[in-house]
Structures are given as C-alpha cells and as structure tokens.
Amino acid sequence: MALRALCNISARPHCLRSTTAAYYSTPSISLPLSESQKKTIYALSTPKGKGGVGVIRISGPQSLDAWRSVVKSGRQDPEPWKMNRCKIVHPLRKDDVLDDGMAVFFKGPKSFTSEDVLELHIHSGRAITSSVLDALSSIPGLRHAEAGEFTKRAFKSGRIDLTQAEGIKDMIEAETDAQRRIAVGAAMGISRVKFTELRDEIIGCLALIEALIDFGEGEDIEEGVYDQARTRAQTLLTTIEGHLSDRRRGELLRSGVRLAIFGPPNAGKSTLLNFLAQREAAIVTPIPGTTRDILELSLDIGGIPVLVGDTAGVRETEDLVEEIGVERAKKAVQAADISLCVLPLPEIRPHSKDIRLGLAPEIQELIDEKTVFLFNKADLVSGASQNTHSTTGTEWQVSLSTGQGCKAFLSGFEKILQERFDLSFDSTGQDRNPPLITHSRHRVHLQSAADFLRVFLDYGSQDVVLGAEELRYAAQAVGRISGTVDVEDVLDVVFREFCIGK
Ligand SMILES: Nc1nc2c(ncn2[C@@H]2O[C@H](COP(=O)(O)OP(=O)(O)O)[C@@H](O)[C@H]2O)c(=O)[nH]1
Ligand SMILES: [Mg+2]
Structure with missing residues (x-):
C-alpha cells in the first residue's frame, strides 16, 4: 500500500509537469488570439451596396501577410505605392477567385495610418464584398476595424492631430460648399x-x-x-x-444655422418649407393643425447650411397631441439661431405700424430680435405688393401659391443670413475670414x-x-x-x- 501510494505521489507531479509543459510550449496547441491582440484591422472603406468600385482597407503589421494570402498578381510581394492588377483569392482555397480587381500596398510609415496598409479595389457588390471580407477574417491576426479606427491610428502615430481628424470626418459629411471649405482646410492642417x-x-x-x-x-x-x-x-x-x-461662425458654418419657421396655423409654414426644399417634404392641407411635430430638413440656402424646422401652428388648443406639438414649436423657436414668423397677410391689419398688434399673445411672446417676417397669401389681398408694411429688410410679402415676391424674399433672406452670421464670401467664393x-x-x-x-x-x-x-x-x-x-x-x-x- 505504502509503496503504491509512494508511486502515485511520484507519478502525479511528473504527469502534471508534462501536461503543463505541453499546454504552454507545444506549438501545435495555441490559444486563439484575443481581439485586442490582433493588431491588423480591415474594413470596407466605401459605402455598402452596388457600385463600380469598392475599396477594402487593411492596416497593421500583417498587411503584407494579407497581400500574400489573398492577392494573386504574378509576383510574391508588392511593389509599394503601385497599383497592381490582380485576382483576389481565398487564403485557404487559392483557386477560388473571389474577384478580379486591383491592389495597392503602402509601406509604412508612408501611409495614412503610418502602418503598412493594403488596399483592395474590388467590384462593389454584396456577394463580392462579403466574400473578400470573409477571406480576410480567416487570416490569423486580422480583425474587423472599429468605427474611425484607421483615423485613430493616424492620430496615434502623430500623422494627424485631432483637428485634422475632425476635418476628415467633416469632409465626408459636408453638404454645402462652405462646409467643404472648412473641412478641407482643417484636414489639411x-x-x-x-x-x-x-x-x-x-x-x-x-x-x-x-x-x-x-x-x-x-x-x-x-x-x-x-x-x-x-x-x-x-x-x-x-x-x-x-x-x-x-459669433460662433465656424460652428454655424459647419453644423448649420438653426432656422425655426413658426406662426399661427394655416399661414403657409409647411408650404414655405416645401418651397425652400423644392419638394413636398411637409404635408400641406387647408386644415389648421395639420403639422403636429417638428419636421427638420438640412438645406443649402445661398451656400449656407441651414437646419430648417417646420413647426406646429402656435395656438390655444384642447387637443393633447397638438398641444405637445405647440410646446415643441415654442422650444424650437427659442433654441433657433434665427426664426421666421409666417403670417397670413389677409388676416394682418393693413398698414399697421407694429406687426405684433392683432397677433395672438402666444405668437407675440415668441417674437424677438432673431425674428424675421413673411406675410404670405398676398394673392388674396388686392394690391398686396404695394402694401407698405415697414421695410426694415426683415419682412417680405409673398404668395407661396403664385410665386409672387418669392425671388425677392429668397435673395433678401440669404442676405440676412450672411449678414447676421457673418457668413459672406468674396466673389471667388473664398471665405474672407476663415474661422478658427x-x-x-x-x-x-x-x-x-x-x-x-x-x-x-x-x-x-x-x-x-x-x-x-x-x-x-x-x-x-x-x-x-x-x-x-x-x-x-x-x-x-x-x-x-x-x-x-x-
Ligand atoms: N391662397 C393661398 N393659399 C396658400 C398660400 N400658401 C399656402 N396656402 C394654403 O394654405 C393652406 C395651409 O398651408 P400650410 O402650409 O399647411 O400652412 P401651415 O399650417 O402654416 O403649415 C393650404 O391649403 C395651402 O395650400 C398662398 O400663398 N396663397
Ligand atoms: Mg404646417
């Protein structure tokens, strides 16, 4: 018994030792890499969907391995910074051609991220894109990139600073010329x-x-x-x-001037939004209270990005849903950078010195120095264009139905936007005073x-x-x-x- 027990005791450590050694040192048994251990990232850099060309970008120490695994171009290793006609294949099934495309290898640090970067220019289609992404995922050490990770790597390597990273993001999101100019400037440093x-x-x-x-x-x-x-x-x-x-010029140019359209129900606010957007974005009916919630559109007015919000007509109401809409309208007007009060001309006292006279108190209280006025439905008032409400340059008479006065309103309103927010450009379109x-x-x-x-x-x-x-x-x-x-x-x-x- 004692001997057997001794044998067991002596056998156990040996057994343990060999198992432990095998576990840690035998190359055939290796733990899969955790996501954070995978230093090479890949992602589709172009929008998903059908298109002539889609670009998949790979960045990190194993970009060259990725080339060797999926690019078949007649040469083992790439000539850096040169476009190569190639076949894209699956790393485990080399005769499985996934696409016929182009590939370019950027040798770090002369690349966007400062790391080795491989770009695969493939045909953009759902099946091709997902098969190439799938092929890349089978290469050990590669993982899908997180949002903004390529730019983050460019920042971390000191290639760009945070303002340039913001510029790159803004460039992609730019919708107006002014936004593009600011973003390109920032991205360029x-x-x-x-x-x-x-x-x-x-x-x-x-x-x-x-x-x-x-x-x-x-x-x-x-x-x-x-x-x-x-x-x-x-x-x-x-x-x-x-x-x-x-005056928050740069922020306004970048993110847009917030404009709130407000006024009593049925004045033509939604018609105005549609006119500015050049499409039927808002529902227009003769029924007062049609617009219940805020409808927001991002528009380019004279090169200036404007976030236009159409609001519910402001009036006393018993209707719960409409009441919530009215409250939201009031908040939107207060938060806006400029507000446009649309009033029905036939219902405004003609030649009134103070426009506020005769307006419902809930409308009056929303009027402040940010407010400009549009008197609509001029077609229903005889001789409306001669009707002289005060001409401070912040009031216009129009008929959104017939188009009467609309041109003058648009150019006048553009001028107001440019003056108020100091957003004017010179004749060549250059910003005279680019914001920091x-x-x-x-x-x-x-x-x-x-x-x-x-x-x-x-x-x-x-x-x-x-x-x-x-x-x-x-x-x-x-x-x-x-x-x-x-x-x-x-x-x-x-x-x-x-x-x-x-
Ligand atoms: N006669 C006339 N009717 C208009 C004019 N503009 C809008 N309308 C009509 O007025 C009604 C209310 O318009 P809407 O834009 O929904 O007003 P909102 O309640 O202020 O949004 C609709 O039937 C429009 O067709 C205009 O200039 N002249
Ligand atoms: Mg409306």
Whole structure:
C-alpha cells in the first residue's frame, strides 16, 4: 500500500509537469488570439451596396501577410505605392477567385495610418464584398476595424492631430460648399498650425517665466523678462478673445444655422418649407393643425447650411397631441439661431405700424430680435405688393401659391443670413475670414486657456511660480484641442534656445 501510494505521489507531479509543459510550449496547441491582440484591422472603406468600385482597407503589421494570402498578381510581394492588377483569392482555397480587381500596398510609415496598409479595389457588390471580407477574417491576426479606427491610428502615430481628424470626418459629411471649405482646410492642417502657434506662444511665455524662477531677473538673465512675458501673454489673450467673439461662425458654418419657421396655423409654414426644399417634404392641407411635430430638413440656402424646422401652428388648443406639438414649436423657436414668423397677410391689419398688434399673445411672446417676417397669401389681398408694411429688410410679402415676391424674399433672406452670421464670401467664393473655432470642443478649451491667461496676468511679478502654473494650464488647454497635452517636450526645445546668462 505504502509503496503504491509512494508511486502515485511520484507519478502525479511528473504527469502534471508534462501536461503543463505541453499546454504552454507545444506549438501545435495555441490559444486563439484575443481581439485586442490582433493588431491588423480591415474594413470596407466605401459605402455598402452596388457600385463600380469598392475599396477594402487593411492596416497593421500583417498587411503584407494579407497581400500574400489573398492577392494573386504574378509576383510574391508588392511593389509599394503601385497599383497592381490582380485576382483576389481565398487564403485557404487559392483557386477560388473571389474577384478580379486591383491592389495597392503602402509601406509604412508612408501611409495614412503610418502602418503598412493594403488596399483592395474590388467590384462593389454584396456577394463580392462579403466574400473578400470573409477571406480576410480567416487570416490569423486580422480583425474587423472599429468605427474611425484607421483615423485613430493616424492620430496615434502623430500623422494627424485631432483637428485634422475632425476635418476628415467633416469632409465626408459636408453638404454645402462652405462646409467643404472648412473641412478641407482643417484636414489639411490649417487649424493645426494655428492652434500650434497659439500653444507655442504660451510656452514661449512660460519659458520666460521658468527662466526667471530658475535664475532670477538681473542676476543671470537680462532685465525686463517678466514684462516681456506679460506683454506677450496680453497679446495672446487679445488674440484668443478675438477668436472667441466670432459669433460662433465656424460652428454655424459647419453644423448649420438653426432656422425655426413658426406662426399661427394655416399661414403657409409647411408650404414655405416645401418651397425652400423644392419638394413636398411637409404635408400641406387647408386644415389648421395639420403639422403636429417638428419636421427638420438640412438645406443649402445661398451656400449656407441651414437646419430648417417646420413647426406646429402656435395656438390655444384642447387637443393633447397638438398641444405637445405647440410646446415643441415654442422650444424650437427659442433654441433657433434665427426664426421666421409666417403670417397670413389677409388676416394682418393693413398698414399697421407694429406687426405684433392683432397677433395672438402666444405668437407675440415668441417674437424677438432673431425674428424675421413673411406675410404670405398676398394673392388674396388686392394690391398686396404695394402694401407698405415697414421695410426694415426683415419682412417680405409673398404668395407661396403664385410665386409672387418669392425671388425677392429668397435673395433678401440669404442676405440676412450672411449678414447676421457673418457668413459672406468674396466673389471667388473664398471665405474672407476663415474661422478658427469650428467645434464647440475648441471653444471650451480656448475659453479655459483665456481664463488661465487672465489669472496669470492678475498675478504680479512676486507670484511667478503661481503664474507659471497658470501658463502651463493654458498651454495644456490649447493642447487638448489638437490632442497634444505634454508641455514639457516643447518647453525643453524653447528653453534650450533661450538666451541665459550675461
Ligand atoms: N391662397 C393661398 N393659399 C396658400 C398660400 N400658401 C399656402 N396656402 C394654403 O394654405 C393652406 C395651409 O398651408 P400650410 O402650409 O399647411 O400652412 P401651415 O399650417 O402654416 O403649415 C393650404 O391649403 C395651402 O395650400 C398662398 O400663398 N396663397
Ligand atoms: Mg404646417
């Protein structure tokens, strides 16, 4: 018994040892890679569906393996940056030709992501696309990309900054010329350069203050360094304040001016939306209360992106659904950048000095300095075009049914949009004053940079250590816009070039 027990004891560790060793070291038994271990990503970069060409992009260390696995071009390895006519095959069934297309290999770091990138240009069709994607998924180490992951890799490698990443996204989403211009500029790095300049200037001030802390004015470094830093910080603050007081131009150009159409029921609000959209987007009937909810359309009015919201006619109502619609209408008018009050001309007191007279109180309370007026149904009033309501340039008389006055309204309204939001362009279509802030995120960080600079300026020369901290925060705030937060690296460079000593 004792012997058997001993044998068992001696046998067990051996057995355990061999199993463990086999489990960890035998190459034939390997655990599948987790998703995060797969460093090479792939995705269809063009829209799904039928089309002449679809592009599948692969990025990561195994892009070359992917070429060797699915591209059949008569040569083992690709000549980088050259289009190659090829067959796309399944990696496990090489004679299974999935498509006849083109492939190009970008050798990192000279690629969008800075990694090795392979692009397969295939015929865009449901079966072809899914068979090629399926073939790629069978290559070990490859996984499907997450949304925005290629651009994220380009950012992480330092190829682009956050403002360029935003520009790329905005370029794809641009619907108007103004949006396209802003997005292309950002993607090309125009904003990056400007924000970097601002940040470098803050760091320049910080370098002066740091020198002061380390060496002391008048001893090792020249006099007037503190004043120099102050003057530069003041100029910077003025520049940043200038960008902040831009009436949200960039954000409006990028995301669109919010326009709310409101007024009493049956005035022609939905007819106006359809007129602006040049299609029957909204239901129009003679029945008051037809529009119940907000109908929003994104339109291009004179090159300016406008988010037009048609709202329910504002009136007292017992109908629960209509009441909710009226509440939503009121909120939309309050939140809008500009509101257009549509009123039926036959029901407005002619020659009234104040348009508000005679309007229902619930309409009156929505009228403010953002409001412009459209008197509709001029065809029902004899001599309407001669009817002189005040001509401040913010009121027009039209008949949306006959088209009377509509041209003048459109051009006048475009002018109002351009003037109010400073969105005018020169004759060649160029923006005379391209905005720096195009996302609310930029505004938030620039605002806090301005706040830190103000605190720095409030400190006196006796508080340079505290002042330096504020400048550091200011630089970090601007750095967040581009996604650069480390101040020390730039500081070192600036500091090295700084003239110290007598
Ligand atoms: N005579 C005339 N009728 C119009 C004009 N514009 C709209 N309408 C009519 O007025 C009714 C109400 O229009 P609608 O756009 O639904 O008004 P909403 O309730 O303000 O949205 C419909 O029967 C339209 O055809 C116009 O300029 N002249
Ligand atoms: Mg309506």
